[in-house]
Amino acid sequence: MESLSSEGPPGHPHQEEAAACCQLTVRVLEARRLRTTDLLSEADPYVTLQLPTAPGMTFRTNTVTNSSHPVWNESFHFLIQSQVKNVLELSVYDENVITKDGICFKVFYDISEVLPGQLLRKTFSQVPRWGQEELDVEFLLEKTSDPPENLITNNVLVARELSRLDVFVDRAENSTVAAGQDELELVLKGSYEDTQTSALDTASFFSFHYLAAQCTELSGHLKSSRGDRCNPATPAGRLSVPLRPLALGEKVTLDVPGANAPGVRLQLKADSCPKELAVRLGCGLCAEERAFLRRRRRVAAAALKQALQLDRDLREDEVPVVGIVAEGGGARAMTAFYGHLLALKKLGLLDCVTYLSGISGSTWTMAHLYWDPEWSQKDLEGPVGHAREHLAKSQLTAFSPERLASYRRELELRAKQGHPTTIVDLWALVLESKLHGQVTDYKLSGQRAALERGQNPLPLYLSLNVKENHLDTLDFKEWVEFSPYEVGFLKYGAFIPSELFGSEFFMGRLMRRLPESRICFLEAIWSNIFSLNLLDTWYDLTCSGEDWKQCLQDKIQNAEKQPAGSSGGASQAEGSWLQPGTALAQAFRGFLTRRPLHQRSANFLRGLQMHRDYRAHEAFSTWADCQLDATPSQLTPQQPQLCLVDSGYFINNSYPAMFRPGRQPDLILSFNYSLDSPFQALQQMELYCRAQGLPFPRLELSPEDQRQPGECHLFSDPACPQAPVLLHFPLVNASFRDFSAPGVQRSPEELEAGRVDLSPATSPYALFNMTYKEADFDRLLSLSDYNVRNSQATILQALRTVLKRRAPEARPSGVQT
Structure with a gap:
C-alpha cells in the first residue's frame, strides 16, 4: 500500500481488500408495445444482456417472430464482484433479415438495488418521448462458496485478480x-x-x-x-x-x-498473475514529485530571500508554491513564452517558480528548454537563438524529398516497435524538422535529470482525452497530465511512469512494454490539431462567450444530477445521443462527430473497473462534468485506446494541472497568447473551477480593462484563502510602443521596434503561420520580455502577499502546508 507522508497529503492512496463474488441470475420475462424498426413487418424481438464487469459474457434470448408482446422466460447467469459498479445493459432489438438489426430501446440497470437472496422483479419503461415500450425482468443475487477475491482500489478504480x-x-x-x-x-x-x-x-x-x-x-x-x-x-x-x-x-x-x-x-x-500493479492508483502526488518539492523549496527559499531582500532565511513551510500557466497559440505562444521566461530570469524570479505548465504551442518551448538539465541557471540565449533560427526557415524545408524519406523510415521503425502510427505521428516529425532541423533523441523521462537537485521548475504538460466518435469535446473530455515522472488521469487517480506511456496494460498490469517514444511524438499529442471534428469547428466559429458559459453550466448541472431513476439502482434509459433513429440521422451524426485523423495511444486504464461508490469520491467528482460519467461502460477504462487532443479544444490553458491534491499554488503567473481574447480562457477557467468546486480568484474586470488590457492584472479573493493569487499577463502592446525598457523612453529611431502588430486580421503571428521573419520574432520576444519586467513591482508585491499568507500566524486552525 502507498504510505502516508509528512510532505503533505499524498491524496487517497490505494488500499487492498478482499471481497467475495456473487452469482446474479437474470430472467428475461416479457416485453410489451414494442415498435418495429423495419416498417415492413411486425417486430421480431430479442434481448441481449451484457455486464461489462463480467467481460466476455454476452447473452441473447431467442427471437420471437412477429410480436409486439414477446414472452421469453429465459434465465442467464453472471458471476459478479460486489465492490465494483455493476451496471447491466439490456437491449431490445428487432431482428431484420436484410438490414442491420434495429434497436427498439436500451436501458442500464445498476444491480446494487438487488439484495442477496431476495427475488426482485423490475419493469423497465422507455423514455416517454420515444414510446411506451416496457420490459419485465427478474433478478436474484446469491452468495457463492468461492474464496474472496483480492482487490486493489483507490475507491475510484478497482484492479481485480x-x-x-x-x-x-x-x-x-x-x-x-x-x-x-x-x-x-x-x-x-x-x-x-x-x-x-x-x-x-x-x-x-x-x-x-x-x-x-x-x-x-x-x-x-x-x-x-x-x-x-x-x-x-x-x-x-x-x-x-x-x-x-x-x-x-x-x-x-x-x-x-x-x-x-x-x-x-x-x-x-x-x-x-502477480498482484503488484504497474499503474499507480492514487489521486495525490507520486513520491518522486514530493521529493522534488523538498529540493525545490530550498532553491526557491534562497531566491525569494534575495528578490524580496528578506533579513532571514525562510523555513520550508513558509515557501509559497508559485506556478506558471501558459496558454497555447502555435509558434506565437512558443516565442512569447520564451520572452516571459527570459524576463523572469533577468528579474531573478525564475528560481521562485515551482511548476511550469503549458499546452499546445507553449509546450514546444518547455520541451526544448528541458533538453538542458541546467537551462534555468543559464541566460537562455541559446534556446532563444535556436528558436529564432528555425522559425525563420521556410516551411517547405520540412517537406523536401530527403525529409519525406526520413519520415517514412522513422514511421516504419515506430510501427516495427509496436506503436500504432497515424498522420499525427507524421505531424510530429514535420514539427520536429521545422523547430529543430534534426532528429532529436530526447524523451519525457529524460527530463528528470533537470529535477535531480530541484534546479528547475517541474514541467507539466496537459492534454484532453475525448471520444473518437459520436461526441464533441464539450460533451466528453478528461484531463490527462504528462510530467517527467508520470502520465495519468486526474479524474480516475491513475498514473504510470512516463517511460511506459504507449506500452500496453491490462487490469493495471504491464502486458507489453514498448520503447519510450521520443518527445516529438508527445509534442504532437499536446498540440494535436488533427483531431478536431466538425462539431468542434462549428462551435469554435459560432459560439460566443456567453453561449460557452451556458453550455458548460448545463452540462455540469446535468452531470451532477442522478440519472433518471438511478437512485437506489433503478433503471436508466440510454441518453438521447444513443437513441434509435434513421440510418440517415446516424450517418449525419457520425459525419459531424467523427475524428478521422486522431492519434492513437494504448489505454493504460484498460480492464480496470469502476468502484461501486466512484461517483462519491472527491477526486472523481471534481473532474466529472458530463452525463457519461454516470455510465461506467462509457468511461475510458472500457476503451482499448486513448484519443488525446489539444486542450485548447476546450479551454486554452493548463490550469487544471495546478489543482491536483498536494500542489495548491499560492501564486499563479498566467501568460496569455491570444490575439483577440486576452481574458477568454481565464474567464472560462473561472467558470469551470467554480462549477467543480475548485478554489479560484474572482475575476472583476472593468469596461476599461476589457477595452484596453494592461500588461498585468492582479486577481485575488480575500474571502477564499484557498484560492491562489493570480497575475494575468495579456499579450498586449501598451507602453512598449514608447519604452524600450521599463522607464527608458524610445528615441525616434527606436519607435519602429515598438510597433508589434497584434491585430488578428494583419498580424504576422497568425495561429497557422510557422515561419517568422527574424525582426518579427525579436519584436514579439522583446514585447513579452518587457511586459513582465515592466510589472516587476506588481509581481514582488504578490510574492510578499502570499509569503505573508504562509506565515504560521496567518494560517487558519488545522490548515497544513
Whole structure:
C-alpha cells in the first residue's frame, strides 16, 4: 500500500481488500408495445444482456417472430464482484433479415438495488418521448462458496485478480499434419489477448490473461490456410473448455477435435498473475514529485530571500508554491513564452517558480528548454537563438524529398516497435524538422535529470482525452497530465511512469512494454490539431462567450444530477445521443462527430473497473462534468485506446494541472497568447473551477480593462484563502510602443521596434503561420520580455502577499502546508 507522508497529503492512496463474488441470475420475462424498426413487418424481438464487469459474457434470448408482446422466460447467469459498479445493459432489438438489426430501446440497470437472496422483479419503461415500450425482468443475487477475491482500489478504480492460461500446442510424434494447411484459432473472450492462432504443423506456446473470477471458456476451431473454418457447424470441429474448474498450477491435456488435426494436443495450465500493479492508483502526488518539492523549496527559499531582500532565511513551510500557466497559440505562444521566461530570469524570479505548465504551442518551448538539465541557471540565449533560427526557415524545408524519406523510415521503425502510427505521428516529425532541423533523441523521462537537485521548475504538460466518435469535446473530455515522472488521469487517480506511456496494460498490469517514444511524438499529442471534428469547428466559429458559459453550466448541472431513476439502482434509459433513429440521422451524426485523423495511444486504464461508490469520491467528482460519467461502460477504462487532443479544444490553458491534491499554488503567473481574447480562457477557467468546486480568484474586470488590457492584472479573493493569487499577463502592446525598457523612453529611431502588430486580421503571428521573419520574432520576444519586467513591482508585491499568507500566524486552525 502507498504510505502516508509528512510532505503533505499524498491524496487517497490505494488500499487492498478482499471481497467475495456473487452469482446474479437474470430472467428475461416479457416485453410489451414494442415498435418495429423495419416498417415492413411486425417486430421480431430479442434481448441481449451484457455486464461489462463480467467481460466476455454476452447473452441473447431467442427471437420471437412477429410480436409486439414477446414472452421469453429465459434465465442467464453472471458471476459478479460486489465492490465494483455493476451496471447491466439490456437491449431490445428487432431482428431484420436484410438490414442491420434495429434497436427498439436500451436501458442500464445498476444491480446494487438487488439484495442477496431476495427475488426482485423490475419493469423497465422507455423514455416517454420515444414510446411506451416496457420490459419485465427478474433478478436474484446469491452468495457463492468461492474464496474472496483480492482487490486493489483507490475507491475510484478497482484492479481485480488476474489469471494466466498457458497453452502449449503439440502433436504426437507419429501424427502427420500437412505443412501450412491448417491452423487452430483459440478465443478467450474478455481476456487481454482475446484471439490467438497456432499452426498445427509446429509446436507453439502462448498465454491468455483473464479475470480470475471470470466465468467463461476457452473456445477454438480449426481454420484452413484459406481462412475458412473446418467443420464449423459440427461439435466435432470445435473445442470448448470451461475455465472455472481448472485448478491453479495443474496441467490438463486434451486432444484437438477434428479429422484435420490427428494427434494434435493442447496442454493447458492456469496460474495466478502477480498482484503488484504497474499503474499507480492514487489521486495525490507520486513520491518522486514530493521529493522534488523538498529540493525545490530550498532553491526557491534562497531566491525569494534575495528578490524580496528578506533579513532571514525562510523555513520550508513558509515557501509559497508559485506556478506558471501558459496558454497555447502555435509558434506565437512558443516565442512569447520564451520572452516571459527570459524576463523572469533577468528579474531573478525564475528560481521562485515551482511548476511550469503549458499546452499546445507553449509546450514546444518547455520541451526544448528541458533538453538542458541546467537551462534555468543559464541566460537562455541559446534556446532563444535556436528558436529564432528555425522559425525563420521556410516551411517547405520540412517537406523536401530527403525529409519525406526520413519520415517514412522513422514511421516504419515506430510501427516495427509496436506503436500504432497515424498522420499525427507524421505531424510530429514535420514539427520536429521545422523547430529543430534534426532528429532529436530526447524523451519525457529524460527530463528528470533537470529535477535531480530541484534546479528547475517541474514541467507539466496537459492534454484532453475525448471520444473518437459520436461526441464533441464539450460533451466528453478528461484531463490527462504528462510530467517527467508520470502520465495519468486526474479524474480516475491513475498514473504510470512516463517511460511506459504507449506500452500496453491490462487490469493495471504491464502486458507489453514498448520503447519510450521520443518527445516529438508527445509534442504532437499536446498540440494535436488533427483531431478536431466538425462539431468542434462549428462551435469554435459560432459560439460566443456567453453561449460557452451556458453550455458548460448545463452540462455540469446535468452531470451532477442522478440519472433518471438511478437512485437506489433503478433503471436508466440510454441518453438521447444513443437513441434509435434513421440510418440517415446516424450517418449525419457520425459525419459531424467523427475524428478521422486522431492519434492513437494504448489505454493504460484498460480492464480496470469502476468502484461501486466512484461517483462519491472527491477526486472523481471534481473532474466529472458530463452525463457519461454516470455510465461506467462509457468511461475510458472500457476503451482499448486513448484519443488525446489539444486542450485548447476546450479551454486554452493548463490550469487544471495546478489543482491536483498536494500542489495548491499560492501564486499563479498566467501568460496569455491570444490575439483577440486576452481574458477568454481565464474567464472560462473561472467558470469551470467554480462549477467543480475548485478554489479560484474572482475575476472583476472593468469596461476599461476589457477595452484596453494592461500588461498585468492582479486577481485575488480575500474571502477564499484557498484560492491562489493570480497575475494575468495579456499579450498586449501598451507602453512598449514608447519604452524600450521599463522607464527608458524610445528615441525616434527606436519607435519602429515598438510597433508589434497584434491585430488578428494583419498580424504576422497568425495561429497557422510557422515561419517568422527574424525582426518579427525579436519584436514579439522583446514585447513579452518587457511586459513582465515592466510589472516587476506588481509581481514582488504578490510574492510578499502570499509569503505573508504562509506565515504560521496567518494560517487558519488545522490548515497544513
